[in-house]
Amino acid sequence: MTIAFQEIQETIRMIQMEKLDIRTVTMGISLRDCIDRDQENMRSLVYEKITSYGAALTTTADKVATEYGIPIVNKRISITPVAELLGNSTKEDAIALAKTLDKAAADINVDFIGGFSALIHKGVTKGDKVLLDALPEALSQTERVCGSVSAATTKTGINMDGVKQLGEIIKKASELTASQNGIACAKFVVFCNPAEDNPFMAGAFHGAGEQEVVLNVGVSGPGVVLHALRRYPEADLGEVSDIIKRTAFKITRAGEVVGREVAERLKVPFGIMDLSLAPTNALNDSVAEILEEIGLERVGTHGTIAALALMNDAVKKGGAMASSYVGGLSGAFIPVSEDNGMIKGIEDKSLTLSKLEAMTCVCSVGLDMIAINGNSSAASISGLIADEMAIGMINKKTTAVRVIPVAGKKEGEMVEFGGLLGRAPVIDLNPFSSDKFVNRGGRIPAPLQALIN
Amino acid sequence: MPNNRAVLSVVGKDQVGIIAKVTAVLADNNVNVLDISQTILQDFFTMMMLIEIKDKESLEELHAALDPVRNEMGLKIDMQREEIFQSMHRI
Numbered sequence: 113m114t115i116a117f118q119e120i121q122e123t124i125r126m127i128q129m130e131k132l133d134i135r136t137v138t139m140g141i142s143l144r145d146c147i148d149r150d151q152e153n154m155r156s157l158v159y160e161k162i163t164s165y166g167a168a169l170t171t172t173a174d175k176v177a178t179e180y181g182i183p184i185v186n187k188r189i190s191i192t193p194v195a196e197l198l199g200n201s202t203k204e205d206a207i208a209l210a211k212t213l214d215k216a217a218a219d220i221n222v223d224f225i226g227g228f229s230a231l232i233h234k235g236v237t238k239g240d241k242v243l244l245d246a247l248p249e250a251l252s253q254t255e256r257v258c259g260s261v262s263a264a265t266t267k268t269g270i271n272m273d274g275v276k277q278l279g280e281i282i283k284k285a286s287e288l289t290a291s292q293n294g295i296a297c298a299k300f301v302v303f304c305n306p307a308e309d310n311p312f313m314a315g316a317f318h319g320a321g322e323q324e325v326v327l328n329v330g331v332s333g334p335g336v337v338l339h340a341l342r343r344y345p346e347a348d349l350g351e352v353s354d355i356i357k358r359t360a361f362k363i364t365r366a367g368e369v370v371g372r373e374v375a376e377r378l379k380v381p382f383g384i385m386d387l388s389l390a391p392t393n394a395l396n397d398s399v400a401e402i403l404e405e406i407g408l409e410r411v412g413t414h415g416t417i418a419a420l421a422l423m424n425d426a427v428k429k430g431g432a433m434a435s436s437y438v439g440g441l442s443g444a445f446i447p448v449s450e451d452n453g454m455i456k457g458i459e460d461k462s463l464t465l466s467k468l469e470a471m472t473c474v475c476s477v478g479l480d481m482i483a484i485n486g487n488s489s490a491a492s493i494s495g496l497i498a499d500e501m502a503i504g505m506i507n508k509k510t511t512a513v514r515v516i517p518v519a520g521k522k523e524g525e526m527v528e529f530g531g532l533l534g535r536a537p538v539i540d541l542n543p544f545s546s547d548k549f550v551n552r553g554g555r556i557p558a559p560l561q562a563l564i565n
Numbered sequence: 566m567p568n569n570r571a572v573l574s575v576v577g578k579d580q581v582g583i584i585a586k587v588t589a590v591l592a593d594n595n596v597n598v599l600d601i602s603q604t605i606l607q608d609f610f611t612m613m614m615l616i617e618i619k620d621k622e623s624l625e626e627l628h629a630a631l632d633p634v635r636n637e638m639g640l641k642i643d644m645q646r647e648e649i650f651q652s653m654h655r656i
Contacts, residue, residue: 114651117602119653120572120574122654123650179625181646
């Protein structure tokens with residue numbers, strides 16, 4: 113046998129016991145040719161385009177998953193940032209378009225469609241304004257539509273007028289879905305330096321540099337990395353990095369072979385592999401537990417950032433060697449509600465919001481799926497976003513904010529979001545005001561690209 | 566040349582006739598066996614077979630055809646195309 117017995121066993125163990133899976137195949141579709149002044153016509157063009165390109169996505173992905181014996185957990189669609197379509201629309205048109213997207217996603221049986229988005233890192237167009245105004249209603253009146261806004265980049269600085277409005281949008285979206293613990297906010301993320309080919313939700317959109325249609329693949333495997341590390345409890349940190357690298361390599365290779373097969377059968381070009389350690393609430397499928405396995409008593413304690421930096425870098429190195437086209441966010445996600453270890457860290461008062469902010473300097477994205485006190489002011493949320501944007505801008509990396517203000521819950525109370533989104537203990541924001549800072553408005557200038565110490 | 570090879574893995578409590586019954590189904594479905602490797606791990610029978618199938622589509626049919634053996638003998642039988650192992654373990 114060309115493949116050794118042990119190697120076959122290793123693969124089967126990774127899949128069956130350690131939860132190696134393809135987290136998502138996401139089809140990116142350009143909607144630019146659907147732009148029409150006649151709003152009803154535009155909606156029908158959008159619906160037709162998404163449902164024709166995406167018609168076979170779910171069935172094909174399921175079939176390939178069965179043949180290779182690796183589950184493909186989610187099938188999703190990402191689209192041209194919708195603000196580009198809304199130049200001649202009203203707020204009501206935009207909400208109607210969101211509902212069209214929702215219906216298209218349901219009809220082709222994909223769980224999320226991403227791209228109810230705008231890029232406003234430098235300023236706002238007519239279409240962007242319409243989208244921003246429509247966001248709270250659009251997110252709360254749809255189930256499968258995800259939105260994102262780029263509010264900052266390293267090359268342009270931070271659009272603070274936009275950041276101010278985003279705080280208000282998040283607050284309003286939470287209020288509109290107060291009876292469901294502010295669930296609309298779980299479908300919305302604010303970015304600095306967003307990736308145009310990211311297959312993961314809620315931040316997926318089909319960027320301006322992308323082709324007509326493309327298939328991007330996100331693999332994941334915190335459980336596989338965790339189990340690999342458990343086999344070497346005495347390894348030094350150089351060896352730990354090597355173990356993570358080797359594991360990431362194998363995971364990425366598995367994802368690429370499956371992803372390319374799906375793309376080929378759909379006759380769609382293969383875009384990128386995004387190797388992100390994305391945790392789930394399943395047992396041992398946790399990024400926090402990997403950090404604890406490396407040697408922290410509880411995630412959040414001193415050493416957390418160093419361990420996360422080591423892990424994030426090793427994941428990238430392994431993934432980069434395994435695929436010619438690594439893209440998206442590739443690294444480690446640190447969502448709170450989707451990671452049992454992070455939840456425990458907060459419950460045990462080891463992990464705090466400040467520590468999470470610091471962790472975003474070295475992880476692949478940012479503040480993710482954090483439940484905050486529903487009494488938080490819009491300005492405080494804007495301040496939180498501004499901090500996170502600054503971290504991304506200065507460090508030339510993607511950062512993001514996905515926080516969920518939960519009405520009527522106090523710090524420490526547990527909130528259930530259900531399903532994939534998990535549950536999270538509510539955290540209070542800093543009680544002191546950021547109002548004056550946020551209300552100044554304007555744009556924080558782009559940082560120096562030299563003299564970077 | 567298309568690769569129509571798959572790895573069939575069988576895991577379960579050791580008992581008489583596992584190989585006979587599994588290979589009988591394979592023979593009935595005109596599936597060629599290229600290699601077999603088998604061992605007992607902690608009282609569990611573990612077998613890996615490299616098989617050649619007619620085309621990719623027939624994997625699902627074969628999977629269903631093995632259901633009676635699965636149920637009767639309490640075995641876990643999985644099939645995966647060989648490329649997945651090649652890509653993970655060979656550069």
